[in-house]
Amino acid sequence: MLHRPADRAAAFEQRVPRYTSYPTAPQFHAGIGGEAYGRWLTALPAALPASLYLHIPFCDSLCWFCGCHTKIVRRYEPIADYLGTLLAELDLVAGTIGRRQPVAHIHWGGGTPTILTADDVLRLAERLNERFDLLPDAEFAVEIDPRELPAATVTALGRAGVNRASLGVQDVNPDVQAAVNRIQPIEVTRLAVDRLREAGVTAINVDLMYGLPHQTEAHIQATIDAVLTLEPDRLSLFGYAHLPGFKTHQKMIDTAALPGAEARWRQAAAAAARLQAEGYVWIGLDHFARPDDPLAIALKSGHLRRNFQGYTTDRAEALLGFGASAIGALPQGYVQNAVPFHAYREAIAGGRLAVARGIALDDEDRLRRHVIERLMCDLAVDLAAACRRYGRSAGHFGPELARLADLARDGIVEITATTVRIPEAARPLMRLPAAVFDAYLPTSSAAHAQAV
Numbered sequence: 370m371l372h373r374p375a376d377r378a379a380a381f382e383q384r385v386p387r388y389t390s391y392p393t394a395p396q397f398h399a400g401i402g403g404e405a406y407g408r409w410l411t412a413l414p415a416a417l418p419a420s421l422y423l424h425i426p427f428c429d430s431l432c433w434f435c436g437c438h439t440k441i442v443r444r445y446e447p448i449a450d451y452l453g454t455l456l457a458e459l460d461l462v463a464g465t466i467g468r469r470q471p472v473a474h475i476h477w478g479g480g481t482p483t484i485l486t487a488d489d490v491l492r493l494a495e496r497l498n499e500r501f502d503l504l505p506d507a508e509f510a511v512e513i514d515p516r517e518l519p520a521a522t523v524t525a526l527g528r529a530g531v532n533r534a535s536l537g538v539q540d541v542n543p544d545v546q547a548a549v550n551r552i553q554p555i556e557v558t559r560l561a562v563d564r565l566r567e568a569g570v571t572a573i574n575v576d577l578m579y580g581l582p583h584q585t586e587a588h589i590q591a592t593i594d595a596v597l598t599l600e601p602d603r604l605s606l607f608g609y610a611h612l613p614g615f616k617t618h619q620k621m622i623d624t625a626a627l628p629g630a631e632a633r634w635r636q637a638a639a640a641a642a643r644l645q646a647e648g649y650v651w652i653g654l655d656h657f658a659r660p661d662d663p664l665a666i667a668l669k670s671g672h673l674r675r676n677f678q679g680y681t682t683d684r685a686e687a688l689l690g691f692g693a694s695a696i697g698a699l700p701q702g703y704v705q706n707a708v709p710f711h712a713y714r715e716a717i718a719g720g721r722l723a724v725a726r727g728i729a730l731d732d733e734d735r736l737r738r739h740v741i742e743r744l745m746c747d748l749a750v751d752l753a754a755a756c757r758r759y760g761r762s763a764g765h766f767g768p769e770l771a772r773l774a775d776l777a778r779d780g781i782v783e784i785t786a787t788t789v790r791i792p793e794a795a796r797p798l799m800r801l802p803a804a805v806f807d808a809y810l811p812t813s814s815a816a817h818a819q820a821v
């Protein structure tokens with residue numbers, strides 16, 4: 370079991386970005402739009418394998434902890450209408466690139482991608498195949514809500530070539546589920562997993578949460594007991610981020626029932642200890658994988674990456690995002706599509722790329738991104754080697770090293786010569802040393818989650 374480093378309550382309460390990108394999304398600005406994206410797409414090297422992220426922002430009901438861009442719908446018409454726009458966007462982006470770009474990873478996220486009918490799942494997959502050159506060993510992952518998964522949809526996912534599914538579970542306790550408006554008996558999840566495996570979707574991820582209202586360590590242990598019977602290949606364990614000023618539906622959650630910083634720490638530590646004892650490898654901040662899973666293998670070989678979906682084996686230099694609010698990452702910078710549906714739809718209907726904001730990267734951003742990513746993936750980075758790689762002098766990070774001294778005193782980092790290492794006991798706090806290298810953070814007014 371992890372013990373807290375030096376007792377420093379402020380560290381646990383600090384709000385810092387999750388660093389699924391650097392610079393982080395609050396730094397994106399309207400100066401980067403469809404025109405820049407078009408230039409960046411046409412400059413993609415022909416042989417560069419890309420990744421594709423498709424956002425399906427619809428759900429049947431609202432989970433009160435949700436931090437995603439999604440919309441609750443009762444009818445299929447808005448979904449069918451959105452799918453038409455998404456198909457047109459695939460055509461537009463592939464047309465701008467001017468060829469069938471090779472693709473190594475596909476991820477459908479949401480919202481609930483499986484809210485699409487079986488026919489529409491196949492239609493979307495078919496269009497992807499027409500417009501892009503899917504490599505034979507491509508990973509094709511889809512986020513699943515087990516509560517809404519008709520058998521026909523599962524069959525369609527298998528036929529479409531989906532080979533990895535991420536199932537949201539969070540906590541199996543009925544009181545915790547009621548407190549977040551997501552009732553999901555474990556039998557429902559088990560049926561979904563059985564059907565997916567039968568259909569050939571054999572890699573199974575399970576998403577859990579801590580820090581939910583009324584949640585205790587005992588609930589988390591019971592949840593892990595239950596989900597281990599499903600034999601998942603990977604698990605993620607996210608801390609609930611209560612930001613009701615940003616996500617107004619989170620006001621439905623009783624603040625008085627939320628565990629405090631100390632309890633959150635104990636919950637995360639107990640879950641991590643248990644999963645490791647069961648043979649899972651702890652990956653970065655919040656993922657766990659069987660030792661033979663590609664994520665654990667990537668960690669071992671130093672190829673683990675971090676992107677908008679969290680930790681990934683995806684080494685592609687270009688991630689193309691499709692759908693309202695979708696974020697893309699290209700060698701030149703980041704782009705994000707318009708968030709309001711009407712703005713997204715109007716752009717695509719007018720034959721224009723729907724990017725509303727983004728940021729171009731300079732060499733300083735790339736260096737800092739590399740340092741933050743290695744800290745978040747490997748829990749260590751050699752600053753001298755990083756500076757050499759990006760043509761900076763050895764003393765470049767002098768001010769950051771001085772600021773890290775405070776964290777070193779509290780046992781959150783160890784500094785040896787030019788290497789910064791995060792000790793195992795401070796792993797859940799890794800965002801704090803990462804934030805020291807964030808050149809934008811002191812000026813950012815964005816809302817972020819607690820460090821643990």
Ligand code: SF4
Pocket residue numbers: 427428430431432434435436437439479480481514537
């Ligand atoms: S199903 Fe997922 S995306 Fe939809 S409301 Fe619940 S947590 Fe959010």
